[in-house]
Amino acid sequence: MAEAGHSSNKLHFQLDRISFFTDGVFAIAITLLVIEFKVPIVEHPTDAALWDRLAHMGLLLLGFLISFCIVGYYWSVHHRIFGYVEKYTSRLIWLNLMFLFSVVLLPFTSGLLGEYASETHLHLPYGIYVVNICFTALMNALLWFYVSNPKHDILTHKISRERILLGFYFTLVVPILFVISFVVSLYEPTIGRLIPILIPIVLKYGMTGLTARAAANEKSA
Amino acid sequence: MAEAGHSSNKLHFQLDRISFFTDGVFAIAITLLVIEFKVPIVEHPTDAALWDRLAHMGLLLLGFLISFCIVGYYWSVHHRIFGYVEKYTSRLIWLNLMFLFSVVLLPFTSGLLGEYASETHLHLPYGIYVVNICFTALMNALLWFYVSNPKHDILTHKISRERILLGFYFTLVVPILFVISFVVSLYEPTIGRLIPILIPIVLKYGMTGLTARAAANEKSA
Amino acid sequence: MAEAGHSSNKLHFQLDRISFFTDGVFAIAITLLVIEFKVPIVEHPTDAALWDRLAHMGLLLLGFLISFCIVGYYWSVHHRIFGYVEKYTSRLIWLNLMFLFSVVLLPFTSGLLGEYASETHLHLPYGIYVVNICFTALMNALLWFYVSNPKHDILTHKISRERILLGFYFTLVVPILFVISFVVSLYEPTIGRLIPILIPIVLKYGMTGLTARAAANEKSA
Amino acid sequence: MAEAGHSSNKLHFQLDRISFFTDGVFAIAITLLVIEFKVPIVEHPTDAALWDRLAHMGLLLLGFLISFCIVGYYWSVHHRIFGYVEKYTSRLIWLNLMFLFSVVLLPFTSGLLGEYASETHLHLPYGIYVVNICFTALMNALLWFYVSNPKHDILTHKISRERILLGFYFTLVVPILFVISFVVSLYEPTIGRLIPILIPIVLKYGMTGLTARAAANEKSA
Numbered sequence: 001m002a003e004a005g006h007s008s009n010k011l012h013f014q015l016d017r018i019s020f021f022t023d024g025v026f027a028i029a030i031t032l033l034v035i036e037f038k039v040p041i042v043e044h045p046t047d048a049a050l051w052d053r054l055a056h057m058g059l060l061l062l063g064f065l066i067s068f069c070i071v072g073y074y075w076s077v078h079h080r081i082f083g084y085v086e087k088y089t090s091r092l093i094w095l096n097l098m099f100l101f102s103v104v105l106l107p108f109t110s111g112l113l114g115e116y117a118s119e120t121h122l123h124l125p126y127g128i129y130v131v132n133i134c135f136t137a138l139m140n141a142l143l144w145f146y147v148s149n150p151k152h153d154i155l156t157h158k159i160s161r162e163r164i165l166l167g168f169y170f171t172l173v174v175p176i177l178f179v180i181s182f183v184v185s186l187y188e189p190t191i192g193r194l195i196p197i198l199i200p201i202v203l204k205y206g207m208t209g210l211t212a213r214a215a216a217n218e219k220s221a
Numbered sequence: 222m223a224e225a226g227h228s229s230n231k232l233h234f235q236l237d238r239i240s241f242f243t244d245g246v247f248a249i250a251i252t253l254l255v256i257e258f259k260v261p262i263v264e265h266p267t268d269a270a271l272w273d274r275l276a277h278m279g280l281l282l283l284g285f286l287i288s289f290c291i292v293g294y295y296w297s298v299h300h301r302i303f304g305y306v307e308k309y310t311s312r313l314i315w316l317n318l319m320f321l322f323s324v325v326l327l328p329f330t331s332g333l334l335g336e337y338a339s340e341t342h343l344h345l346p347y348g349i350y351v352v353n354i355c356f357t358a359l360m361n362a363l364l365w366f367y368v369s370n371p372k373h374d375i376l377t378h379k380i381s382r383e384r385i386l387l388g389f390y391f392t393l394v395v396p397i398l399f400v401i402s403f404v405v406s407l408y409e410p411t412i413g414r415l416i417p418i419l420i421p422i423v424l425k426y427g428m429t430g431l432t433a434r435a436a437a438n439e440k441s442a
Numbered sequence: 443m444a445e446a447g448h449s450s451n452k453l454h455f456q457l458d459r460i461s462f463f464t465d466g467v468f469a470i471a472i473t474l475l476v477i478e479f480k481v482p483i484v485e486h487p488t489d490a491a492l493w494d495r496l497a498h499m500g501l502l503l504l505g506f507l508i509s510f511c512i513v514g515y516y517w518s519v520h521h522r523i524f525g526y527v528e529k530y531t532s533r534l535i536w537l538n539l540m541f542l543f544s545v546v547l548l549p550f551t552s553g554l555l556g557e558y559a560s561e562t563h564l565h566l567p568y569g570i571y572v573v574n575i576c577f578t579a580l581m582n583a584l585l586w587f588y589v590s591n592p593k594h595d596i597l598t599h600k601i602s603r604e605r606i607l608l609g610f611y612f613t614l615v616v617p618i619l620f621v622i623s624f625v626v627s628l629y630e631p632t633i634g635r636l637i638p639i640l641i642p643i644v645l646k647y648g649m650t651g652l653t654a655r656a657a658a659n660e661k662s663a
Numbered sequence: 664m665a666e667a668g669h670s671s672n673k674l675h676f677q678l679d680r681i682s683f684f685t686d687g688v689f690a691i692a693i694t695l696l697v698i699e700f701k702v703p704i705v706e707h708p709t710d711a712a713l714w715d716r717l718a719h720m721g722l723l724l725l726g727f728l729i730s731f732c733i734v735g736y737y738w739s740v741h742h743r744i745f746g747y748v749e750k751y752t753s754r755l756i757w758l759n760l761m762f763l764f765s766v767v768l769l770p771f772t773s774g775l776l777g778e779y780a781s782e783t784h785l786h787l788p789y790g791i792y793v794v795n796i797c798f799t800a801l802m803n804a805l806l807w808f809y810v811s812n813p814k815h816d817i818l819t820h821k822i823s824r825e826r827i828l829l830g831f832y833f834t835l836v837v838p839i840l841f842v843i844s845f846v847v848s849l850y851e852p853t854i855g856r857l858i859p860i861l862i863p864i865v866l867k868y869g870m871t872g873l874t875a876r877a878a879a880n881e882k883s884a
Contacts, residue, residue, distance in 0.1 A: 005826050005877075006746040007819035014746050017682055019238055021738060024466075024690025027245025030325070031253065032694065036702070037329045039257070039336045047345040050337070054349070065322065072318040075242060076311070083227040083235050090739070097735040101728065104693065108700045115702045116713070124710040128717070156228035163226050214226075240459055245687075248466025251546065252474065258550045260478070260557045268566040271558070275570070286543065293539040296463065297532070304448040304456050377449035384447050435447075461680055469687030472767070473695065479771045481699070481778045489787040492779070496791070507764065514760040517684065518753070525669040525677050598670035605668050656668075 015088050018096060022078060025100045029107055030071045033064055036111035059117040066196060067110040070133065070174065074103060077140055077171065081147055087154040095146055099139040105132050120189045123182075130175075130182045137175040141168055162214040169210060173202050236309050239317060243299060246321045250328055251292045254285055257332035280338040287417060288331040291395065295324060295357060298392065302365055308375040316367055320360040326353055341410045344403075351396075351403045358396040362389055383435040390431060394423050457530050460538060464520060467542045471549055472513045475506055478553035501559040508638060509552040512616065516545060516578060519613065523586055529596040537588055541581040547574055562631045565624075572617075572624045579617040583610055604656040611652060615644050678751050681759060685741060688763045692770055693734045696727055699774035722780040729859060730773040733837065737766060737799060740834065744807050750817040758809055762802040768795050783852045786845075793838075793845045800838040804831055825877040832873060836865050 006014065037060065040053040078099070085092070109125075109132040116125045146152060148164045177199050185192025227235065258281065261274040299320070306313070330346075330353040337346045367373060369385045398420050406413025448456065479502065482495040520541070527534070551567075551574040558567045588594060590606045619641050627634025669677065700723065703716040741762070748755075772788075772795040779788045809815060811827045840862050848855025 005822060006743075007749075010746050010749075010819060013679060013682075014742065016234060017686060017742055017745075019234075020241060020683060021686040021690055023238060023242040024245050024469075024687050025694055027242055027466075028249055028691055028694040030321070031246055031249040034325050034329055037326075039329065039332045041336070045337060045340055045343055047343055050343065050345050054345070068322050068325070069318070072315075072321075076314050076318075079235065079238055079314075080227075082238075083231050086228075086231075093739050093742075094735075097732070097739075100693070100735075101731050104697050104731070105700075108697055108702065111702045115704070116708060119708055122708055122710055122713065124713050124717070156231060159226060237455060240455075241462060244459060244463040245466050245690075248463055248687075249470055251542070252467055252470040255546050255550055258547075260550065260553045262557070266558060266561055266564055268564055271564065271566050275566070289543050289546070290539070293536075293542075297535050297539075300456065300459055300535075301448075303459075304452050307449075307452075377452060380447060458676060461676075462683060465680060465684040466687050469684055470691055472763070473688055473691040476767050476771055479768075481771065481774045483778070487779060487782055487785055489785055492785065492787050496787070510764050510767070511760070514757075514763075518756050518760075521677065521680055521756075522669075524680075525673050528670075528673075598673060601668060 011087065015085065018088060018093060019082055022082075022096060022100060023075075026071065026075045026078070026103060029103050030068060030075070032107040033067050033071065033110055035107065036060070036114050037064065056118065060114045063110065063114045063117060067106060069200075070136075071103060071106060073174065074136060074140060077167075078143075081140075081144055081167070084155050084157075084159060085147055086156040089152065089154060092143075092146065092152075092154060095139070095143050099136070099143050102132065102136040102139050106136070123186060126182060126185060126193070130178045133178050134175040137171050141171045144168060144171060160214065160217050162210075162217045166207070166210050166214045170203065170207065173206075174199055177202065232308065236306065239309060239314060240303055243303075243317060243321060244296075247292065247296045247299070247324060250324050251289060251296070253328040254288050254292065254331055256328065257281070257335050258285065277339065281335045284331065284335045284338060288327060290421075291354065291357075292324060292327060294395065295361060298361055298388075299364075302361075302368055302388070305376050305378075305380060306368055307377040310373065310375060313364075313367065313373075313375060316360070316364050320357070320364050323353065323357040323360050327357070344407060347403055347406060347414070351399045354399050355396040358392055362392045365389060365392060381435065381438050383431075383438045387428070387431050387435045391424065391428065394427070395420055398423065453529065457527065460530060460535060461524055464524075464538060464542060465517075468513065468517045468520070468545060471545050472510060472517070474549040475509050475513065475552055477549065478502070478556050479506065498560065502556045505552065505556045505559060509548060511642075512575065512578075513545060513548060515616065516582060519582055519609075520585075523582075523589055523609070526597050526599075526601060527589055528598040531594065531596060534585075534588065534594075534596060537581070537585050541578070541585050544574065544578040544581050548578070565628060568624055568627060568635070572620045575620050576617040579613050583613045586610060586613060602656065602659050604652075604659045608649075608652050608656045612645065612649065615648070616641055619644065674750065678748065681751060681756060682745055685745075685759060685763060686738075689734065689738045689741070689766065692766050693731060693738070695770040696730050696734065696773055698770065699723070699777050700727065719781065723777045726773065726777045726780060730769060732863075733796065733799075734766060734769060736837065737803060740803055740830075741806075744803075744810055744830070747818050747820075747822060748810055749819040752815065752817060755806075755809065755815075755817060758802070758806050762799070762806050765795065765799040765802050769799070786849060789845060789848060789856070793841045796841050797838040800834050804834045807831060807834060823877065823880050825873075825880045829870070829873050829877045833866065833870065836869070837862055840865065 037057070040050070040057075042049050042053060109129045113125045113129045116122050144164075144167050147154060148159045148167065150158055177196055181192050181195035183192070184195060258278070261271070261278075263270050263274060330350045334346045334350045337343050365385075365388050368375060369380045369388065371379055398417055402413050402416035404413070405416060479499070482492070482499075484491050484495060551571045555567045555571045558564050586606075586609050589596060590601050590609070592600055619638055623634050623637035625634070626637060700720070703713070703720075705712050705716060772792045776788045776792045779785050807827075807830050810817060811822050811830070813821055840859055844855050844858035846855070847858060
């Protein structure tokens with residue numbers, strides 16, 4: 001550990017800076033999603049002509065809302081994961097950077113999806129978008145397994161096996177539903193693309209049993 | 222609550238991160254407002270020709286100043302709301318994210334308004350801008366009612382009913398004056414568009430009585 | 443004061459958030475300066491052709507360095523000013539926002555200057571840039587006089603009159619040298635534009651006497 | 664020192680703000696790297712035609728990953744350096760700003776490199792990129808020597824000579840391998856450009872002996 005020489009009373013702030021930097025990257029990535037929203041230029045503008053152009057952006061707005069929620073969701077998961085962290089290592093910093101790398105690509109893949117949103121015969125943009133989401137979820141899972149592993153000794157306290165798995169299941173919900181959504185969209189584009197709307201429902205009601213069990217287990221321990 | 226497993230001495234920093242992330246998004250949104258200010262390209266530039274082009278941007282500058290103040294105002298309201306918060310919940314994070322979603326759209330709607338600023342026969346750009354402001358105010362009010370509700374148990378101390386309502390009235394000032402401004406602008410574009418200039422005056426002098434009463438009530442309690 | 447209802451142990455963090463937000467805006471503004479650096483597109487590129495295009499950007503690089511230093515300088519002055527602040531008021535937040543408004547315009551005026559850097563017969567771009575710098579310095583001075591005024595009761599401790607004036611003089615150095623630079627550049631463009639290079643020298647060596655006197659005065663007090 | 668007048672209990676936060684600002688600039692610079700990833704516009708899009716266009720971006724993605732890692736690496740080095748800092752001076756702020764100046768240029772030079780990635784007969788884009796990396800490493804080294812020098816009295820505790828040199832060697836790895844990569848690429852473009860892939864290997868395995876010695880020396884001291 002190259003950090004071995006640091007004074008111990010700087011440790012907290014050093015750890016906090018990793019979160020500051022992460023929050024900064026998330027804040028920019030989530031705001032850049034909107035950059036693809038370009039102000040339409042109409043030559044001889046009337047309200048009707050402009051409305052016509054903006055109406056085509058309705059799909060984009062929905063896509064933007066979904067991407068915003070995904071980035072927001074992964075921020076909240078990062079927030080939850082780092083709530084357990086007390087120390088840091090070089091490897092934690094690099095796993096975190098690779099997670100951020102994937103997050104930073106989302107404005108691009110989301111923009112690609114938006115650009116071709118009206119071309120329902122295309123599968124590639126959505127495929128690339130889903131790959132990006134799966135990669136983000138994968139890095140998220142790796143970060144979680146690294147942090148929650150007591151062997152690395154960076155936790156505030158030991159996390160129960162149930163809670164570790166619970167966190168992993170939460171991470172899986174988003175990519176699994178997107179993969180299903182993609183496969184369905186190959187045959188039924190409209191239905192397929194609507195499947196991600198189920199994500200909040202699954203996250204809220206589908207995980208209740210598992211969450212309760214993890215909480216119960218922790219109290220009994 | 223998935224956060225139930227966190228060590229209690231991380232709670233403060235976990236809460237602070239929500240503010241850091243929010244501040245980051247606000248900082249970027251307020252700076253992106255200026256992105257619509259594109260450097261004009263004049264082929265054979267003279268000071269006079271360039272001045273001519275820049276003079277047309279005067280309206281844009283005023284619009285940018287107004288949007289800057291609105292984003293700044295909602296940041297200051299967020300700042301005030303979170304001054305009462307001591308704990309957080311998943312729902313607080315999501316209400317906050319939806320509030321940010323609305324804020325992040327402002328550079329786009331503000332840019333749309335600016336692009337067609339000189340086309341006074343158009344009502345759509347201003348209408349969309351006002352809808353965005355109303356949505357931001359709505360999310361702000363929901364956030365405030367969620368935070369101030371003692372049932373959710375996230376407050377540093379109980380807030381008096383008067384102060385809760387006072388915060389709500391403060392939130393209402395901006396959207397109400399913009400809706401009035403929009404309606405008037407349908408008939409009298411120039412006068413209508415100037416109405417938002419009243420906002421700081423109403424916020425400063427129109428609310429004195431209500432503020433004093435809330436303060437008095439709190440002391441007597 | 444709408445903040446009157448806050449719990450006192452949140453005060454520090456509430457104050458810190460003003461700095462976080464400010465740092466975020468400065469960080470974005472200083473990074474956006476480089477946005478005007480657009481990658482040149484050469485049709486049939488050779489190293490020589492590309493070098494030719496990039497060489498024209500040398501002036502831009504110098505201009506970018508100067509703007510970077512100015513934004514960096516005003517950040518460091520803000521940093522110094524808020525080092526004295528212990529409480530905050532609504533007016534402080536708004537003075538700070540107006541200061542940020544001016545800072546956020548700098549990437550635009552700096553980009554305008556850069557775009558017409560090679561057109562030495564133009565005075566308008568440089569004039570607008572200098573106006574922006576003067577406005578930033580003005581808001582900075584207002585912020586300083588507001589903070590340092592013991593009447594507003596937001597200081598950690600009383601600041602000596604000498605130190606208040608010293609801070610004001612430091613704020614004046616940049617705009618004064620830029621105004622001189624602009625006036626000279628009307629007659630001697632090249633010499634005029636080089637004058638701002640004197641700023642670090644004046645700030646480092648020209649203020650030694652005043653700084654020493656302020657420090658001495660504080661110790662004797 | 665103009666900061667001499669600050670109350671001592673603000674010192675920590677004043678120091679932290681330098682890191683916040685730095686983290687903000689890094690977060691934006693690392694996110695802007697992706698800005699060069701422009702969504703390709705295909706007239707009559709098919710999956711095949713779009714894939715064709717995106718496949719050309721594969722090199723860009725690799726280049727983006729490398730630049731991302733470099734900015735991430737220098738962030739982690741800054742993080743490590745400031746882990747030793749307890750006080751600050753004007754000169755520290757300016758050295759830090761010059762370091763950030765170089766970091767902020769990386770999205771531009773990285774974009775230039777990406778734009779001409781397929782033109783393997785060009786050496787200029789890669790040359791400029793390597794110069795930027797060397798300049799960043801140089802500023803990093805100056806920052807480290809300034810901080811680690813006990814004469815400046817800004818450290819939490821004295822750093823051993825071995826550790827100071829170790830930090831310097833770590834800083835040197837990146838620019839040295841890039842210079843070698845550039846020289847080789849003049850003769851063997853493909854092999855040359857792959858050399859930076861060695862960086863993580865050298866940083867991880869090539870420095871073990873030196874790191875162990877520095878740690879041992881510190882314990883014995």
